[in-house]
Amino acid sequence: MMTIFRYELKQLKKNIIIWALSMGVLIFLMLPTYIGFTSGGDPLMAEAMNNNPLFEALGVGTAFVMTPLGMFSFLGSFAMIAAAIHGMSIAFSSHTKEYESKSAEFLLTKPHSRGEVFWGKFFACTVDSLLVGIAYTAGAGLALLTVKNVSIDWRAFLLIAGSLVLVELMFVVFGIVAGTFFSNVRTPVLMSSCVMLALFCLSTMSMKINQPILGYLTPFAFFKPMNTVKTGFYEWNFVVWYVVLGVGLLLTSYRKFLKKDVVFGG
Amino acid sequence: MNAIEIKNLTKRYGEHRGIENVSFSVEEGEIFGFIGPNGAGKSTTIRTLLALIHPTSGSAEIFGRDCMKQAAEIARDVGYLPGESAYYENMTVGELVRYAADLYGKKCDGRIGELSKRLNLDLSRKIADLSLGNKKKVGIVCALLHSPKLIILDEPTSGLDPLIQQEFFNILKEENQRGATIFFSSHVLSEVQKICDRVAIVKEGKMIGVQKISELRANSHKKISVTADDIPIGHFNLGGITNYQQDGSTATFMFMGNIADILAKLSALNVHDLFIEEPTLEEVFMHYYR
Numbered sequence: 080m081m082t083i084f085r086y087e088l089k090q091l092k093k094n095i096i097i098w099a100l101s102m103g104v105l106i107f108l109m110l111p112t113y114i115g116f117t118s119g120g121d122p123l124m125a126e127a128m129n130n131n132p133l134f135e136a137l138g139v140g141t142a143f144v145m146t147p148l149g150m151f152s153f154l155g156s157f158a159m160i161a162a163a164i165h166g167m168s169i170a171f172s173s174h175t176k177e178y179e180s181k182s183a184e185f186l187l188t189k190p191h192s193r194g195e196v197f198w199g200k201f202f203a204c205t206v207d208s209l210l211v212g213i214a215y216t217a218g219a220g221l222a223l224l225t226v227k228n229v230s231i232d233w234r235a236f237l238l239i240a241g242s243l244v245l246v247e248l249m250f251v252v253f254g255i256v257a258g259t260f261f262s263n264v265r266t267p268v269l270m271s272s273c274v275m276l277a278l279f280c281l282s283t284m285s286m287k288i289n290q291p292i293l294g295y296l297t298p299f300a301f302f303k304p305m306n307t308v309k310t311g312f313y314e315w316n317f318v319v320w321y322v323v324l325g326v327g328l329l330l331t332s333y334r335k336f337l338k339k340d341v342v343f344g345g
Numbered sequence: 346m347n348a349i350e351i352k353n354l355t356k357r358y359g360e361h362r363g364i365e366n367v368s369f370s371v372e373e374g375e376i377f378g379f380i381g382p383n384g385a386g387k388s389t390t391i392r393t394l395l396a397l398i399h400p401t402s403g404s405a406e407i408f409g410r411d412c413m414k415q416a417a418e419i420a421r422d423v424g425y426l427p428g429e430s431a432y433y434e435n436m437t438v439g440e441l442v443r444y445a446a447d448l449y450g451k452k453c454d455g456r457i458g459e460l461s462k463r464l465n466l467d468l469s470r471k472i473a474d475l476s477l478g479n480k481k482k483v484g485i486v487c488a489l490l491h492s493p494k495l496i497i498l499d500e501p502t503s504g505l506d507p508l509i510q511q512e513f514f515n516i517l518k519e520e521n522q523r524g525a526t527i528f529f530s531s532h533v534l535s536e537v538q539k540i541c542d543r544v545a546i547v548k549e550g551k552m553i554g555v556q557k558i559s560e561l562r563a564n565s566h567k568k569i570s571v572t573a574d575d576i577p578i579g580h581f582n583l584g585g586i587t588n589y590q591q592d593g594s595t596a597t598f599m600f601m602g603n604i605a606d607i608l609a610k611l612s613a614l615n616v617h618d619l620f621i622e623e624p625t626l627e628e629v630f631m632h633y634y635r
Binding site: 082083090176182183184185186188189190191192193195338340341 | 358392395396397398399416417418420421423425427429431432433434435444445447448449450487
């Protein structure tokens with residue numbers, strides 16, 4: 080498995096560098112700027128933010144956004160969109176590329192079981208996502224260090240930053256599922272964007288109409304930052320659901336991958 | 346032990362035909378041809394052997410091991426050249442063949458160098474920039490670099506120029522002398538004729554038969570063309586004659602049977618010119634496909 084993992088990771092090298100730098104640098108530049116907007120005491124800004132339905136839909140209250148961690152969570156909900164597309168598309172592409180380039184025959188006729196191929200690809204995408212998540216967390220952490228006269232709850236910060244990584248990893252799993260079942264798709268990035276958009280809309284809808292049950296259907300609603308700060312951890316019901324859903328989907332795709340016929344263009 | 350043993354192998358794609366009850370075996374050390382027109386089921390059979398597709402029913406074994414359950418173990422001893430050579434476009438040839446060697450867990454730098462030199466393959470070029478023939482050469486290197494015990498080739502010469510084809514056949518003969526079994530699928534019959542000991546013929550997903558190349562030719566028609574002073578009407582009225590045509594003093598026909606019978610008929614004529622030709626395997630093949 081290590082050989083496949085190593086080569087998959089090597090193929091993702093450029094992707095990791097570009098995404099890690101982009102996410103890290105963007106949050107590093109944006110976070111102090113946005114915190115500056117909200118802490119400036121501008122009455123116009125305060126009025127614009129009061130009772131803004133956007134915050135409600137994103138699961139962050141107006142008062143919470145006025146804090147550094149609140150603003151980090153607010154920006155994080157947009158970063159999560161990018162991370163979700165990234166996670167799902169790399170995992171989806173890791174399977175579809177073998178069909179688009181017709182290299183599946185090359186790979187699957189070598190002395191490695193299909194299981195090794197499956198897990199090699201999955202772990203390469205996982206490492207990619209983790210590295211991007213680490214860069215994002217580091218960028219945000221450094222940005223918060225530049226903000227003066229505020230005390231940061233670093234445990235809460237890590238949990239909020241970690242929720243982006245966890246959501247991205249769930250989208251990696253979605254990408255693996257999609258790649259296993261729809262290997263002949265030629266536009267994995269577009270499909271990933273569509274899935275992300277649908278799930279993001281579902282998440283905002285569940286917050287807006289106050290139907291938390293809908294939240295179980297979309298990873299964007301699993302880790303609510305306000306609750307995380309309040310309780311000092313994620314909601315356990317969602318943590319359990321996250322593990323069950325992730326493992327269940329992975330095992331379903333794994334079984335499918337072991338049995339599937341390699342047919343190009345089918 | 347047979348290198349390949351296939352019993353009643355069937356693969357259906359829903360409504361579409363794949364292969365039906367294909368059975369044959371390939372002995373260790375032989376060069377076995379697998380011929381049939383495009384769409385006959387050759388690639389489906391090969392892909393089932395390699396566990397790329399799962400059979401609807403039947404069984405396939407390589408060196409006594411189940412092709413489905415022990416695919417990864419079997420792959421150690423098998424080199425496969427797919428019909429359509431396609432690889433990771435963003436890699437160079439060198440990177441790809443080294444990746445193949447890594448997947449086999451072997452250091453094959455010497456062998457890679459030797460094969461690429463013989464096939465005139467530039468290892469520094471990008472896969473995306475290669476012609477069909479050069480991609481085929483990459484496939485050959487990947488299939489042979491680990492010195493496999495069984496070499497499975499699906500339409501191996503398509504895209505190769507005649508000089509490289511000749512070199513490729515030389516390499517295959519050397520591999521065979523080393524002890525490798527070669528399973529050679531093709532619809533170009535002259536190349537099967539050149540190299541194979543036995544041949545299986547497949548038609549519309551079903552096996553037509555397995556024969557030695559020499560028997561296939563011996564049991565087939567002779568193509569005869571005779572020019573004589575006068576050939577009386579009905580002179581060649583013999584069993585085993587087909588496609589009889591007479592144009593004045595020249596008669597041409599196909600004959601299958603005791604050659605002495607036809608020689609007796611010929612000796613009764615004042616023959617000026619005579620051709621008795623071996624049929625090409627194409628003609629033999631067409632006989633099966635009529």
